[in-house]
Every structure is written in structure tokens, then in C-alpha cells.
Amino acid sequence: MKIITFLCVLSLIGFVFGENKTDIKPVVIWHGMGDSCCFPFSMGRIKKLIEREVPGIYVLSLQIGDSIPSDVENGYFMLVKKQLEIAHDLIVNDPKLKNGFNSLGFSQGGLFLRALAQKYSSPAMYNLISMGGPQQGVYGIPNCGSVAHETCNYIRKLLNYAAYKSSFIFRRWVQNYLVQATYWHDPLNEKEYRKGSIFLADINNENVVNQTYINNLQKLNKFVMVRFENDTTVQPRDTEWFYWYKPGQAVEVQKLQDTYLYEEDRLGLKYMDEQKKLVFLETPGDHLQFTDDWFVENIINKYFK
Ligand SMILES: *[C@@H]1O[C@H](CO)[C@@H](O)[C@H](O)[C@H]1NC(C)=O
Ligand SMILES: *[C@@H]1O[C@H](CO)[C@@H](O)[C@H](O)[C@H]1NC(C)=O
Ligand SMILES: *[C@@H]1O[C@H](CO)[C@@H](O)[C@H](O)[C@H]1NC(C)=O
Numbered sequence: 001m002k003i004i005t006f007l008c009v010l011s012l013i014g015f016v017f018g019e020n021k022t023d024i025k026p027v028v029i030w031h032g033m034g035d036s037c038c039f040p041f042s043m044g045r046i047k048k049l050i051e052r053e054v055p056g057i058y059v060l061s062l063q064i065g066d067s068i069p070s071d072v073e074n075g076y077f078m079l080v081k082k083q084l085e086i087a088h089d090l091i092v093n094d095p096k097l098k099n100g101f102n103s104l105g106f107s108q109g110g111l112f113l114r115a116l117a118q119k120y121s122s123p124a125m126y127n128l129i130s131m132g133g134p135q136q137g138v139y140g141i142p143n144c145g146s147v148a149h150e151t152c153n154y155i156r157k158l159l160n161y162a163a164y165k166s167s168f169i170f171r172r173w174v175q176n177y178l179v180q181a182t183y184w185h186d187p188l189n190e191k192e193y194r195k196g197s198i199f200l201a202d203i204n205n206e207n208v209v210n211q212t213y214i215n216n217l218q219k220l221n222k223f224v225m226v227r228f229e230n231d232t233t234v235q236p237r238d239t240e241w242f243y244w245y246k247p248g249q250a251v252e253v254q255k256l257q258d259t260y261l262y263e264e265d266r267l268g269l270k271y272m273d274e275q276k277k278l279v280f281l282e283t284p285g286d287h288l289q290f291t292d293d294w295f296v297e298n299i300i301n302k303y304f305k
Contacts, residue, residue, distance in 0.1 A: 025099075025100055025101050025102050026057065026060065027058070027060070027103065027104055028060050028102070029046065029061040029106075030062050030103070030106070030110070030112055031071075031075070031106055032109050032132075032288065033075050033107060033152075034072065034075065034076075034151070034152055035075070035106070036063065036069075036071040037061040037064075037068070037071055038061060038068060038071075047059045049292060049295065049296070049300075050300060053296055053301075053304075054304055054305055057304065058097075060090070062090055064078065065078075065086075073151075075179065076155060077177060078179065079176060080115070080179060080199045083179075084112065084115055084119060087112070087116055088120050091120075091123060097123050100123050100125070101123065101124075102125070102127045102303060103116075103127070104131065105128070105130050106133075107131070107132050107133060107134070107287065107288060109133070110129075110130030110131055110225075111130070111133045111183060111200075113128055113130070113133075114128060114130065114133070114203070114217070114223070115203045118203055118210075118212070118213040119212075119213070119216070121215075121219060124219060127221050127222045127223075127304075128224065129224045129299055129303060130225045130240070131226045132234060132237075132240050132287055133225065134234050134240065135225065135240065136185060136239040136242055137197075137200045138180075138183060138184060138185065138234055139184070139185055139187055139236070140236070158178060158181075159178070159181060159184065162178070163184060163186065168192065175196075175199070182200060183197075183200040185197070187244065187245035187248070187249065188248070188249070188250060194207055195207075204267060205261075205266040206266065209266055214267060217267065220272075220277060222303065224279040224303060225278070225279065225280055226240065226281045226282070226283060226290075227241045227280070227282045227283075228284075228286060228287050228290075229283065229285065230285055230286050231286055232287065233286065233288075241256060241280050242278075243255055243256050244256075244261075246258075256269065256273075256278075257273070
């Protein structure tokens with residue numbers, strides 16, 4: 001009894017004088033292509049960095065699959081819809097996330113987290129940080145860069161084949177087996193892209209306008225998009241700011257504000273822009289190359305504290 005009273009008093013003191021952490025939300029991370037939730041040199045390191053800068057914060061790095069190797073494989077081969085369901089299950093079943101969370105996506109993880117925000121409104125996502133996420137898809141076969149693994153080279157070949165040599169039916173089919181094909185966006189064949197894309201055209205409301213997507217996206221406090229100034233992996237790198245090519249060619253890029261997606265306000269981005277919910281950041285370096293100092297100052301201190 002005495003011990004319990006003592007503990008109660010202690011926690012009361014802790015409440016009154018302790019650090020004021022009531023505003024700190026947990027963070028959910030979604031890794032990029034060729035990566036996993038937990039490699040110590042990538043997402044593991046980011047998780048540690050956030051935990052060091054924000055004592056007491058809870059960080060969940062999503063593992064899609066039963067093991068780390070399957071997490072890596074699924075990033076290439078599992079239907080995005082299925083990946084989103086798994087991610088949502090992990091989040092819903094984590095009691096620490098029930099009051100909402102901030103999210104941090106790397107490369108395709110930044111695109112998938114936006115899809116997650118649009119499809120599932122609960123628990124609530126507060127700030128969404130997309131680190132080099134291809135929000136308008138990609139056009140160009142990516143460099144495998146630092147994750148130059150055999151799978152990446154295989155993917156490049158398959159994407160190249162699907163994009164340039166094969167039929168519409170094949171392009172449609174390959175999307176069931178190859179994640180990166182679901183956000184392939186051909187500016188020279190916009191019509192065909194819209195008709196054929198099973199993921200990107202859907203979440204960007206290109207064929208039908210799904211009001212749920214708009215409503216849910218607008219619940220975000222901030223949608224922060226980070227573009228890498230010297231990105232050679234994602235083409236065009238401006239897709240990381242939701243920019244896309246001017247129609248009918250693949251050289252000149254136009255601002256988000258000039259795209260038809262924005263002008264027709266198919267995704268509610270115009271409203272979000274007016275409400276100052278869209279944040280465009282840039283950092284020097286190639287894809288996903290940034291310094292700890294930059295990340296702490298521009299992301300952790302501004303959006304996770
Ligand atoms: C927590 O911080 C906010 C804003 O700084 C303050 O208004 C509030 O009173 C604090 N709460 C506690 C329990 O210290
Ligand atoms: C809109 O999106 C929601 C959430 O994913 C889904 O449940 C609904 O079926 C979609 N509506 C249409 C018309 O596609
Ligand atoms: C990165 O891009 C900027 C702007 O295009 C350029 O000024 C800078 O020299 C580039 N840095 C490197 C290392 O290529």
C-alpha cells in the first residue's frame with residue numbers, strides 16, 4: 001500500500017515537473033526500394049537519430065513481411081494495395097499509435113505513405129514527410145545507385161522491356177508483379193498511362209475523383225516534400241515536388257501549380273497549397289543523400305517535436 005502511494009506521488013511529481021511531452025507524436029517510417037525497415041546503416045540509423053534528438057519518442061519502422069529479406073523483396077514484388085493493407089494493420093494494431101502519428105517515407109515509401117493517408121483516416125496521420133518520393137511517378141529507368149543489387153538490375157531490364165517494347169496488356173500485367181511498374185508514368189502517352197496504371201493513376205485521382213482521398217489528404221497538418229538537388233535515381237527529380245512534364249514531351253517540367261491535376265483540383269492540392277499545408281524543401285546531394293545536421297534542423301526539429 002505504502003509503495004503504491006509512493007509510486008503515485010512519484011508519478012504526480014513526474015507529471016507536474018517532468019518534461020512536457022504531451023505534444024510529441026510517434027513516427028512511422030516507410031523505407032524505399034531495395035531497403036528494409038531495419039538495416040542498421042539505413043532506416044535503423046534514422047530511427048536512432050530521431051530517438052536521440054527527441055527523447056522518449058516512439059518510432060516504428062514498417063516491416064512489410066515476416067523477415068527482413070522478405071521486406072526487401074516485397075518492396076519490388078508485392079502488390080502495392082497489399083503492402084498498404086499490411087502497413088495499415090501494423091499501425092492499427094499498435095496501441096502506441098492510436099492517438100495519431102507523424103510519418104516519414106523514403107523514396108517509394110514517401111509515395112506509399114501518401115496513399116496510406118488517402119485510404120485510411122484512422123489513426124490520424126499528422127505530418128507527412130516525403131523524402132524524395134516520386135509523387136507523380138517516374139519516367140526513366142533509375143540508376144541502381146547505392147543499392148546496386150542484382151535485383152535492381154533485373155528490375156531495370158524488366159521495366160525497360162515493359163515500357164518500351166511490349167503491349168498495353170503486358171504493361172498492365174507486369175504491374176501485378178512489379179511494384180515500380182505501378183508508378184511508371186509516360187508523359188508521351190498520358191491517356192494510356194491513365195487507363196493502364198493500377199496504382200498511381202488511382203491515388204492521383206486521374207480517372208475518377210475519389211472524394212475520400214481528397215478529404216483524408218486534407219486532414220494532414222503538413223505534407224512536406226523533399227527534393228534532392230542532384231538526384232540521378234528518380235527521373236525527373238521534380239516528381240519529388242509533385243511537378244511533372246509539360247504534356248506531350250519529356251524534357252521540360254512544369255510546376256505542380258501548372259499541372260492539370262492542380263488546375264482541375266482533382267486531388268485537393270490547390271486547397272492544401274492555399275492553406276499552406278504543402279511544404280517544398282530541397283537539399284543538395286544525390287537520391288536520399290543528406291546530412292544528419294540538415295535532417296535534424298529541417299525535419300526533426302520542425303515536424304517531430
Ligand atoms: C505543456 O506545454 C504547453 C505549451 O508549451 C503548456 O501550455 C502546457 O501548460 C504544458 N503542460 C504541462 C503539463 O506542463
Ligand atoms: C474511394 O476510396 C476509398 C478508400 O480507399 C474506397 O473505400 C472507395 O471504394 C473508393 N471509391 C471509389 C468510387 O473508388
Ligand atoms: C547540385 O546541383 C546544383 C544545382 O543544379 C549545382 O549547382 C551543384 O553544383 C550540384 N552539385 C553537385 C555535387 O553536383
